[in-house]
Amino acid sequence: MEGLRDRTAIVGIGATEFSKNSGRSELQLAVEAIYDALQDAGLTPKDVDGLSTFTYDESIEGEVVRNLGANELTFFGRVGYGGGATGAVVQQASMAITTGVAEVVVCYRALNERSGVRFGLPSLQENPTSEQLFWSHHTMHGLQTPAAMMALAMKRYMQETGATSEDFGRIAVAARKHAATNPKAWYYGRPITLEDHQNSKMLADPLRLFDSCMESDGAVAFVLTSAERARDLKRKPVLVRGAAGSMPRHTHALQNYYRDDIVPRVEVEGVARQLYAQAGLGPKDIQVAILYDHFGPSLLPALEGYGFCARGEAKDFIKNGNIELGGDLPINTHGGQMGEAYIIGMNGINEAVRQLRGTAVNQVAGVEHVLATAGSGTPTSAIILGAG
């Protein structure tokens, strides 16, 4: 069951600034973030022999290699399903290193999501691929935005648990509170109140604007290598204690309408089962959680799926500042994707590394293990990182 436990480590992290208009190409953002991560690790582009990213990333490996001045890659792989892939990108990098296919793998994601192609807009499908046949079966009815797709699932969750829009709001308030003290965050110095959340525009009932991640330009990268080699590098290694993914039957990108249980928790439970077994850890061993907040309300079923509380009890778990700094389980201490930036969860993994290095701006004391997840409501994945 140990699988990938403690076989690889994150040895360098990098990022660009997070903005609404980067003023440069996505490829430039990618190579800037990758170079930053390599410098942090004390490595050079010549050391890189693997790249791991998302199918949706626009910066193709060959151009990354050409511009970085890297040499031969022996591993280059991509994972589908957008924000569900964040942990799986680390998983496949760790698999490549553990099997000896590659030695130094950089994971990256770069996007001009605000100034370029915006994911939150209505989208239609124009080619009869298996994916687009499925999507267009819903978009033809005006179910065309990620918020509306997720809204159906969260409406059902509310019905089953009694969770309210105010419960959703507490998650947004916590994110913006953490962002307010993070100078790298887009919403630095700009906290919100529960009233602000309740007054924010309705996107797709029950999801409001402040339930949604923001739109960002920026890039994030981090460097993985073997735990053995990590010991010789300049940073204190952050070990990958486990990395797992799950695609339960009838699970699609935000459209799980044909699954018995449409709540975005089934796939989370699939990841959690594997992840804790692999790491030899349980939810009580986690001091900080980085939970993927494409939509803040999805954190409620995610908290249940990852075992931090029982089904239906997340609305109580998050009360009284319990997920803020000083609470039992600080979540998204960088401000998450509703407060810092929306870089498809990759900025959350960098925050997990900082918490384990002891260098986060909103540092939690005594952090030994951090859970960092990908987006739920879609085939999903997660990792547990631990101090080396």
Next chain:
Amino acid sequence: MYGTPGATLAEGTFPRPQVNRDYAPFYDGIQQGKLLIQKCNKCSELQHPPGPMCGHCNAIDWSMHECSGNGTLHSFTIHHYPPLAGFDTPHAIALADMEEGFRLVAGFKNVEHDAIAIGMEVRLDYPEVEPGYRLYTFVPA
């Protein structure tokens, strides 16, 4: 997959679904005002959305089975923002448990949005929204 703006549609044009040979019998049924769902000739399982192989017994041998269009609301949303080409917002979208045991997504018309509740009974309607083109939508039963 994301990010193709709906606004590229002509004003008032309903977006058409993608159709291939797996989906065509279902959409052909809609144009006749019928809810035709794939039924496996080997194990009798109903399968929706359409697909080439029976996920229950792996046969590739289908008939189309006419279903009632009656169901109960499993969940719903009211889309408010942003505007959608071809739709007046806010507009309701429903996911229903159909009485024959499969799920179906469609718009939800002829209903006050405040009156929509999970568990309510719905039926399918097939309005001709443009000359020669029928959509299928839920309405209250």
